[in-house]
Amino acid sequence: MHFLDDFYAYVTSIDLWKFVRIFWFFVFFEFLRFFVLDFLTVSLWWLTRRFRKDRTRRARQELFEQQPLISIIVPGKNEGQHIFRLALSLKEQTYTNYELIIIDDGSDDQTPAICASLKRNGFINLYLRNDVRGGKASAANLGLRYARGKFVVHLDADCSYDRDALENIIIPFFYDIRVGAVGGNVTVRNYKHSLCATLQAVEYFDTISVGRIATSELGIYRVISGAFGAFRREALTRVGGWDIGPGLDGDITVKVRKLGYKIRFEPNAICKTSVPVTFRKLIRQRLRWDKSLIRFRLRKHRDVFYPNETFRWSNFISFVEITYNLVLNIKWYVYIADMVVNFASYIPFILMTNILLYTCSNVVKYLMFSLFRTKRNEPIGYFLPYLPVMVIYFGYYLRIIRSVAYIQELLFKASYKDPWNPQKTSRHAKALKI
Amino acid sequence: MDTKKENESKIEAKDGRISYGNLLFYYIENNSSFRIEELMGYDALILDARDHDFTRLIIKRIRTHYNPEFYLKPVFLLNVKPTKDPLINHLHDGIIYSFDQVPELANIVRQIFLLTTQLDYNLPNSFQAQTMKKVFNFMHTRETKTLRPHIDVNSIVGYTYPELSVSFDDREEAQTLDILEWAEKEGLIWPDFHERIYLCNNCSSGFLSYREVCPHCQSSNAKSEDLVHHFPCAYIGPISDFRNPVDNTLSCPKCSKTLRHIGVDYDKPSVINHCNNCDNNFQDFYVKAKCLSCEQDIEVQYLIPKTIYLFKLTKKGRSAAVNGLFTASQEVEDIFGTIRPEVMKVMLHYEVERMRKNSALKSSVAVFHLENIYELYNRIGAKSRKNLIIELMNLVRENIRPSDYIGLESAATFYVSMIDTDPAAAAATANNIERSMQTAIHKNFSAFEASIRHHIEPLQIGTPVDAQLQLLAKELFN
Ligand SMILES: [Zn+2]
Ligand SMILES: [Zn+2]
Numbered sequence: 001m002h003f004l005d006d007f008y009a010y011v012t013s014i015d016l017w018k019f020v021r022i023f024w025f026f027v028f029f030e031f032l033r034f035f036v037l038d039f040l041t042v043s044l045w046w047l048t049r050r051f052r053k054d055r056t057r058r059a060r061q062e063l064f065e066q067q068p069l070i071s072i073i074v075p076g077k078n079e080g081q082h083i084f085r086l087a088l089s090l091k092e093q094t095y096t097n098y099e100l101i102i103i104d105d106g107s108d109d110q111t112p113a114i115c116a117s118l119k120r121n122g123f124i125n126l127y128l129r130n131d132v133r134g135g136k137a138s139a140a141n142l143g144l145r146y147a148r149g150k151f152v153v154h155l156d157a158d159c160s161y162d163r164d165a166l167e168n169i170i171i172p173f174f175y176d177i178r179v180g181a182v183g184g185n186v187t188v189r190n191y192k193h194s195l196c197a198t199l200q201a202v203e204y205f206d207t208i209s210v211g212r213i214a215t216s217e218l219g220i221y222r223v224i225s226g227a228f229g230a231f232r233r234e235a236l237t238r239v240g241g242w243d244i245g246p247g248l249d250g251d252i253t254v255k256v257r258k259l260g261y262k263i264r265f266e267p268n269a270i271c272k273t274s275v276p277v278t279f280r281k282l283i284r285q286r287l288r289w290d291k292s293l294i295r296f297r298l299r300k301h302r303d304v305f306y307p308n309e310t311f312r313w314s315n316f317i318s319f320v321e322i323t324y325n326l327v328l329n330i331k332w333y334v335y336i337a338d339m340v341v342n343f344a345s346y347i348p349f350i351l352m353t354n355i356l357l358y359t360c361s362n363v364v365k366y367l368m369f370s371l372f373r374t375k376r377n378e379p380i381g382y383f384l385p386y387l388p389v390m391v392i393y394f395g396y397y398l399r400i401i402r403s404v405a406y407i408q409e410l411l412f413k414a415s416y417k418d419p420w421n422p423q424k425t426s427r428h429a430k431a432l433k434i
Numbered sequence: 435m436d437t438k439k440e441n442e443s444k445i446e447a448k449d450g451r452i453s454y455g456n457l458l459f460y461y462i463e464n465n466s467s468f469r470i471e472e473l474m475g476y477d478a479l480i481l482d483a484r485d486h487d488f489t490r491l492i493i494k495r496i497r498t499h500y501n502p503e504f505y506l507k508p509v510f511l512l513n514v515k516p517t518k519d520p521l522i523n524h525l526h527d528g529i530i531y532s533f534d535q536v537p538e539l540a541n542i543v544r545q546i547f548l549l550t551t552q553l554d555y556n557l558p559n560s561f562q563a564q565t566m567k568k569v570f571n572f573m574h575t576r577e578t579k580t581l582r583p584h585i586d587v588n589s590i591v592g593y594t595y596p597e598l599s600v601s602f603d604d605r606e607e608a609q610t611l612d613i614l615e616w617a618e619k620e621g622l623i624w625p626d627f628h629e630r631i632y633l634c635n636n637c638s639s640g641f642l643s644y645r646e647v648c649p650h651c652q653s654s655n656a657k658s659e660d661l662v663h664h665f666p667c668a669y670i671g672p673i674s675d676f677r678n679p680v681d682n683t684l685s686c687p688k689c690s691k692t693l694r695h696i697g698v699d700y701d702k703p704s705v706i707n708h709c710n711n712c713d714n715n716f717q718d719f720y721v722k723a724k725c726l727s728c729e730q731d732i733e734v735q736y737l738i739p740k741t742i743y744l745f746k747l748t749k750k751g752r753s754a755a756v757n758g759l760f761t762a763s764q765e766v767e768d769i770f771g772t773i774r775p776e777v778m779k780v781m782l783h784y785e786v787e788r789m790r791k792n793s794a795l796k797s798s799v800a801v802f803h804l805e806n807i808y809e810l811y812n813r814i815g816a817k818s819r820k821n822l823i824i825e826l827m828n829l830v831r832e833n834i835r836p837s838d839y840i841g842l843e844s845a846a847t848f849y850v851s852m853i854d855t856d857p858a859a860a861a862a863t864a865n866n867i868e869r870s871m872q873t874a875i876h877k878n879f880s881a882f883e884a885s886i887r888h889h890i891e892p893l894q895i896g897t898p899v900d901a902q903l904q905l906l907a908k909e910l911f912n
């Protein structure tokens with residue numbers, strides 16, 4: 001009780017100048033970028049919904065008139081059981097002119113038998129198998145090599161897709177001939193499994209879906225998820241397909257963008273994925289993701305910062321945005337240091353206030369963005385109680401993982417040692433500085 | 435030649451007859467016209483075997499004959515050339531190089547005679563039993579106890595059992611497998627695994643051409659290529675993507691680097707096939723078997739698997755030659771318009787009782803035997819066999835009165851009752867039956883000469899019907 005009284009006294013004593021001085025990190029970085037900017041773009045998105053409705057209708061009509069062949073490529077190892085369910089569920093899709101290409105990257109289980117049977121029964125059009133594992137990029141490239149469709153859709157075997165997902169992810173290509181790739185909306189299927197999964201569900205909705213609507217509208221959308229992404233085949237062929245991962249999803253997006261194509265996000269093309277259910281597993285996943293971010297942004301695609309013939313402002317901004325995250329991370333430590341040095345005695349109060357601020361802005365943002373959602377898989381009420389925890393999750397847990405990843409990658413180039421790729425390919429990637 | 439023959443006073447050769455001691459050999463020159471009936475009265479046969487086809491023809495004609503007098507005849511080959519034909523190699527009794535060796539054959543001929551006298555000549559009642567009985571008779575006189583399979587390009591399944599297969603047309607070889615299966619079930623022979631074969635599901639041919647075909651269009655017109663994975667850039671594609679048309683070196687189409695060392699900068703994780711017919715790509719061929727006999731293209735899982743066994747005669751099988759072969763007959767059951775002989779005996783018994791009351795009534799019973807009909811049966815296959823029996827019984831039915839009945843003993847032997855018919859009229863009817871059957875068979879089966887015998891006896895009041903029928907059969911076969 002005594003603490004709460006003191007806290008109340010502390011909060012009421014803060015004037016505007018003091019507020020900005022103490023909570024500068026929130027005000028200048030978090031609030032501006034992640035609240036105001038997102039809010040403005042999403043508002044714009046909402047205001048233009050009538051225009052988009054018209055545009056979607058015309059594009060859908062064009063799609064069904066032209067009936068282009070879509071090549072669905074699904075690379076994977078030991079995914080037989082998932083492929084079985086995926087192939088069967090794809091038969092439910094509203095858009096039916098597709099060919100399903102499964103690339104089996106050296107499975108050593110029942111996958112070949114399952115796929116042979118699926119192929120015999122017409123659920124799979126092409127089953128390609130590498131007896132020796134070559135990594136996810138080469139598997140996807142093999143699928144691309146034998147794809148015949150005008151569009152290539154990259155799926156993960158362990159995800160599931162709404163009935164109209166295929167139709168919806170292709171529609172944006174008909175908005176504009178310059179659209180080269182479209183990212184689908186990845187949502188969390190197992191969000192009720194554990195606290196860890198629930199927090200990720202909020203995160204996916206918040207940064208991945210909403211953030212991507214915003215960045216898509218701004219033209220700086222950066223990573224097309226490997227779980228659900230569509231490309232013009234021509235664009236993929238021109239960039240030579242995927243390069244060695246990890247992080248190949250982001251990489252291919254950048255490469256397609258560099259060719260001058262537009263990249264879009266389609267919130268109505270919904271894919272459900274299972275996320276890691278324990279914080280320990282989540283750490284491993286995020287370390288990989290964050291390392292690859294550094295590797296591809298700052299090392300391989302450094303050239304987007306240079307004003308040469310391929311220079312494009314949207315590319316530049318997209319990179320600035322990512323770099324911003326990196327800088328933000330460093331600034332956060334500066335902020336912590338500032339607090340410890342200058343306001344050491346108020347730290348418990350400052351922490352409390354920060355949590356309150358973030359929670360409030362999260363609740364507002366979450367409620368408002370929820371209104372824009374066209375499809376609701378779960379009443380938003382389910383997630384509201386978790387919003388205060390999100391402050392810890394976002395502000396501390398993910399941030400620390402990210403810092404560790406950046407340090408490991410920048411100083412030790414750790415991603416080249418990732419067992420995710422076969423050793424034979426990683427060696428070459430490192431030598432080529434990609 | 436002549437001087438030699440004079441020196442060997444015991445051997446006399448004249449007009450194709452060679453005599454040695456009390457044995458008389460029939461000599462068949464190459465490509466001479468030969469009627470099997472000419473063998474009657476000779477003890478053995480010497481065949482000029484310089485021509486393969488002629489040799490095969492003669493051996494087949496002798497060994498397939500229904501009459502033991504002919505099919506058991508010792509056959510010796512002169513001037514034989516090496517051949518892979520099991521029908522020639524395993525159905526003769528010896529090879530000689532000149533007539534000088536005839537004395538060496540005497541003991542062989544005598545031994546076969548001795549064993550022939552031990553045989554039982556009762557006719558088995560089914561097609562299978564009849565066929566196997568012949569085989570057992572032959573094996574007994576040749577003192578062999580195993581039915582050995584031989585690879586044979588003439589046989590449609592690729593294997594023959596010469597002693598049995600000789601009875602069948604080469605294209606009907608699958609029937610021998612069915613008969614052997616039957617004999618095994620009857621406990622006559624004991625199987626020993628020899629080989630596994632696969633047969634066409636349409637015509638039972640074993641001559642299949644296996645090939646890999648496109649799973650989309652079944653064409654075998656496909657091109658196979660290695661897939662190449664270039665590690666540095668993760669490009670993967672068929673090796674033709676990497677081939678430089680100018681100097682034939684291999685370089686990557688994505689990053690232009692030259693491939694250097696397999697396992698270091700690239701590898702070949704798999705192969706890919708391209709169908710030139712339908713333009714599809716695939717990795718797993720279907721394997722299909724094209725039947726070279728009927729041209730049917732069959733997926734391998736639908737081929738008929740058969741096991742080729744080496745068969746040893748069981749105790750029952752070994753005694754079948756001497757003690758006769760008695761098995762249940764199924765093929766003469768349910769033939770419309772006929773009754774089983776047991777039923778016939780009961781009916782005749784009532785007829786005799788009727789005659790006892792009215793001594794003016796005269797009735798007869800006839801027995802018919804189609805001596806060489808099994809040669810025909812072997813040729814035409816199981817289904818046609820049954821139809822042929824039905825047809826023949828219809829012919830019989832046309833010649834007799836509705837009140838008379840036919841007792842079918844086997845596919846070759848049957849009884850006909852002739853109620854209220856005097857012996858003269860009965861004899862005329864029997865002759866009509868015999869003639870019409872011969873004509874029909876001759877007309878329908880490419881001039882096959884059916885050898886038919888019959889015998890008629892008036893029905894006696896004093897003797898039991900059983901004994902009368904036995905007597906009738908005995909008279910027929912004497
Ligand atoms: Zn390359
Ligand atoms: Zn084909």
Ligand SMILES: [Zn+2]
Pocket residue numbers: 634635636637638639725726727728729730
């Ligand atoms: Zn056939």
